[in-house]
Amino acid sequence: MRKRSAVAGGCLWGLLVVLAAPGAFAQDSQEPEAPRVIPPLHTFYRVGVAARVNPSGLFTNLTFQVRYRLYESESPALKDNFVSVGPVVFASPALLRGGIGVEFQPLSVLQLSASYEGIYWFGNFNYLQSFPSPNADASDRRLAELGGAGGTSYASSGTVLTLAALLQLKVGPIVVRSNPRFFSFNLKLRDGDRVFYEPVTDVVIPNGGWATSNDADLLYLAGRLTVGLRYSTTGSFFRPQDYPAGETDTGLNPTIHRVGPFLAYTFYDKPDRLFNAPTLVLISQWFLRHRYRTGAEVSQAMPWIALAFQFKGIP
Incomplete structure (x- = not known):
């Protein structure tokens, strides 16, 4: 628990350092320059840092x-279109x-994406933990017991394929979006x-x-501020071969x-900025359904909380 608290604290400190960086959000004191013309073929990047509790991360x-921009259009429903390819990196203290x-966005309201990544687990922070059956206990308490001194957490490697879609619709200041992902x-x-x-x-x-x-969102745009509601679901598709002989799915792992x-x-x-759209995000959600976080181990009154800082740009 001390290690996890230190991780969350380190993230918050990192966010404060970023926000305090000289000129990070400074407004131009001189006359505004003309917007840079972005060619059809260009580079793009985005970065996100997040801290989370329940569970910590x-x-x-x-x-x-x-x-590559596919075509020119002034229509809000069409103008944000492109196809892109490039490296992706995801890091945490544990992996x-x-x-x-690859991303394909034929129109502003729809984006399809896929990524294929190598993954390495360092064997720390009680991970990686694996089990012979989905029915095994994988609660925070049990993971901490298994990952303690002389525990069973171990380093490992492999790959992950991710398929995703982003559907979003804006009517006036109201935005509705859905971001399904498969791993x-x-x-x-x-x-x-x-x-x-x-x-x-x-x-x-x-x-x-x-x-x-x-993640399904219903949002209201009020200038620089966005407020709304997020509804999230997460679950696994278990197969007969995922259970040892004599075991079946007993419903112990419901969709979260x-x-x-x-x-x-x-x-x-x-x-057109190199450093653009710096954004702070705060999400607080309560579990409606979870094997451990609706009273079995963690009180349902304890929310899942995430604090993030993100930005993007065109070099």
């Missing part, structure tokens, strides 16, 4: 792309992922183990199988459901 992701990602992990697990606990999604995942998550407020503040948004 610290995550950083980086995407760098070569983008490192990296590989190649398939192939890891080198301990002999006899078929599933593992994945801390980013907070679910037990079948090795070689699939897990899914979705969370709901709660979404709050974001964007300091400015000028698409």
Whole structure:
């Protein structure tokens, strides 16, 4: 627990350092320059840093792309279009992922993406933990017991394939969006183990199988401030081969459901900037359904909370 608290505290300190950086959000004191003309073929990047509690975590992701604008349009529903490809990196104190990602956005309201990454678990912070059955206990308490001194956490490696879509619709100041994602992990697990606990999604995942998550938002745009509601679901698709002989799915791993407020503040948004759209995001959700976090181990009154800082730009 002390290690996890230190991780969350380190993230918050990092966010404060970024926000305090000289000129990070300074407004131009001189006359505004003409917007830079962005050619059809250009580079693009985005960065995000997030701290989370219940469960605790610290995550950083980086995407760098070569983008090609498919066509010119002034219509809000069509003008944000592109196809892109480039490296993606996802890191936390417990694991490192990296590989190649592709995004296809034929119109402003729809984006399709895929990535294929190598992944390495360092064997610290009680991870990686794997089990012979999805019915095994993978609670925070049990993971801490298994990952203690002389425990069973271990370093490992493998790959992960991610398929995702982003659907978004804006009517006046109201935005509705949905971001479904599908994950398939192939890891080198301990002999006899078929599933593992994945801390980013907070679910037990079948090795070689699939897990899914979705974030659905109903938002109101009030200038630089965005407020609204987020409803999230996460779950795994277990197969007969994921259970040892004599065991079946007993419903111990239900689909996770969370709901709660979404709050974001964007300091400015000028698409031609190298450092653009610096945004603070705060999300607080309560579990409606979870194997351990609705009273079995953690009180349902304890929310899932995430604080993030993100930005993007065109070099």
